[in-house]
Amino acid sequence: MFDKIKDVWHTISHPSRYYSLGILIVAGFVAGIIFWGGFNTVLEATNTETFCISCHEMHNNVYQELKSTIHYTNRSGVRATCPDCHVPHDWTDKIARKMQASKEVWGKIFKTIDTREKFLAKRKELAQHEWDRLKANDSLECRNCHDFQYMDFTRQGKRAEQAHASGLASGEKTCIDCHKGIAHQLPDMTGVEGWH
Amino acid sequence: MKPFILILLLMPFIVLAEQNIATLRSAEIAAEPDAPRMGNEENNDLRRKRNYPMQPPTIPHKIAGYRIDLNSNKCLSCHSRRQVVDSQAPMVSVTHYMDRDGNFLAEVSPRRYFCNQCHVPQTDVKPLVENTFQDIDTILDNQKIKQ
Numbered sequence: 001m002f003d004k005i006k007d008v009w010h011t012i013s014h015p016s017r018y019y020s021l022g023i024l025i026v027a028g029f030v031a032g033i034i035f036w037g038g039f040n041t042v043l044e045a046t047n048t049e050t051f052c053i054s055c056h057e058m059h060n061n062v063y064q065e066l067k068s069t070i071h072y073t074n075r076s077g078v079r080a081t082c083p084d085c086h087v088p089h090d091w092t093d094k095i096a097r098k099m100q101a102s103k104e105v106w107g108k109i110f111k112t113i114d115t116r117e118k119f120l121a122k123r124k125e126l127a128q129h130e131w132d133r134l135k136a137n138d139s140l141e142c143r144n145c146h147d148f149q150y151m152d153f154t155r156q157g158k159r160a161e162q163a164h165a166s167g168l169a170s171g172e173k174t175c176i177d178c179h180k181g182i183a184h185q186l187p188d189m190t191g192v193e194g195w196h
Numbered sequence: 197m198k199p200f201i202l203i204l205l206l207m208p209f210i211v212l213a214e215q216n217i218a219t220l221r222s223a224e225i226a227a228e229p230d231a232p233r234m235g236n237e238e239n240n241d242l243r244r245k246r247n248y249p250m251q252p253p254t255i256p257h258k259i260a261g262y263r264i265d266l267n268s269n270k271c272l273s274c275h276s277r278r279q280v281v282d283s284q285a286p287m288v289s290v291t292h293y294m295d296r297d298g299n300f301l302a303e304v305s306p307r308r309y310f311c312n313q314c315h316v317p318q319t320d321v322k323p324l325v326e327n328t329f330q331d332i333d334t335i336l337d338n339q340k341i342k343q
Contacts, residue, residue, distance in 0.1 A: 069261065158241045159257065159283075182261065186268040194279070196272045196303070 043098065049081035055108060058082070061119050065184045072183075085141045085183065086130070093137075124187035131176055139175035146175070235319030243286075244318070247331050252314035253286075259317050264310055271311045272304060 016024060045051060053059040063082075066072045071080040088094050106112075113119040113126075134141065148168065153161045167173035177194065180186065189195040223229035237258045244254050262270035274283035277293075292308040293301050330338075 157239055157257065181263065181268065181270075185265075186263065188266070189268040194273055194282075196269060196276055196278070 043094075046098070047083045047087055047094075049083070052082040057108070057113050057119065061113075061116065062184050069183050080145070080183075084144070088137070088140060089144055093140075120187075127180075127184075127187050131180065134176040135174060142175040142179070235321035238318040238320065247329060255312075255315050255317040257317070259312070264312065269304075269309065269311070276304065 019027075049063075053063045071085075073079070087097050111118075113122055148164075151164060153165060156164065163178065167177070168175070180189075180192075180195075221229065237260070238254075238256055239258045241256050243256060246253060259271075264271065272288075273279055274285040275288050277287055279285075280287045288304060288308075290300075292304050295301060295305055296307065
C-alpha cells in the first residue's frame, strides 16, 4: 500500500518521460473543457424545475401549492420556477447553496418528509430556513426580477405604494418580511412577526 | 284536514309559479354554460357607506391569494389589534374579540375568525337581479313626505 502511494507521488513529482510539454498542455486543456463543462452541465441540470419535482416530496407538496399562485400562472405567462427563487443566480452563492443542499439529499435518503403528514409537521422549520435565508441576503432572489429601481409606485395600489415607499425604500424591511406564503401555503404562523 | 286539501288544490299553481322564476344559471340543467367573465375587484381603499348599522363593512381592496385557514389569517396581519399600528388599517370590531357570552378574549374569537363569511370584496359588474333595498333614511324621508 505504502509503496503504491510512493509510486504515485514519484509520477506526479517528476517531469514527464514520454509526453512532451505541448501534448500535456493541450491534453490538459481538452480535459479541462470536458470536466468543467460536464460539471457545469450537471449543475445546471440539477437547477431545473423538472429535477426538483422528480422527487415526490417536492412534486406532491410545494409544487402543487405553487400551481395556483401568480408565480406559476398569470395573465402574461411569465413564470418563476423553483430555482428562480430558491437558488442564488451568482456562481459562488449558487455553489454554496448547492453544498447546503447535500442536507436535502440526506433528508431524501432517510425519508425525513416522505409523507404529507411528516412534511406538514416539519413545515415551520423548513419555511423558517427560507425566510432566514431571504432575510439575510436582502431578498436577493425576489430582486432578481422585482427590481426596486424600476418599480412604478403610481401603478401600485395605495397600500402597496405606502409600504414600498416607506419600509422597503429605507431598507428597514425586505420583501420577505411582508410577502410570506406567496408561492406556497404557510405553516402555523403564531409567533411569527407581523402575523395575527 | 282543511289546509291540506287547500294545498292540494293550489299545487298546480305553485308548480307553475316555480317554472316562471328566472334562473340565474340561464341554461338547461344538463348543459354546462360558459362561465361568466370575472369582474374587476374594487381596489380603491375607500370605505363604503353601510346600508344599515349592523352591516359587515365590505372589503375595499383586492384579496386574491389571501389565505384564511388554521395556520394563518392574512386579513389579521393588518387588521388585528396588534398590527394596526403598522398597517394603519381599521381594527376589527371589538365584537370579534367576544365569545358568545360577551366575555372579551385576548385573540379574535374562533367564531369570528373566518373574515369572508361576512366581509366580501366588491366587483364592478352589472347586478344579476335588481336590488330594491332602501336604507332607513330613505324610508323615513318617504314617510315624512307622505305625511
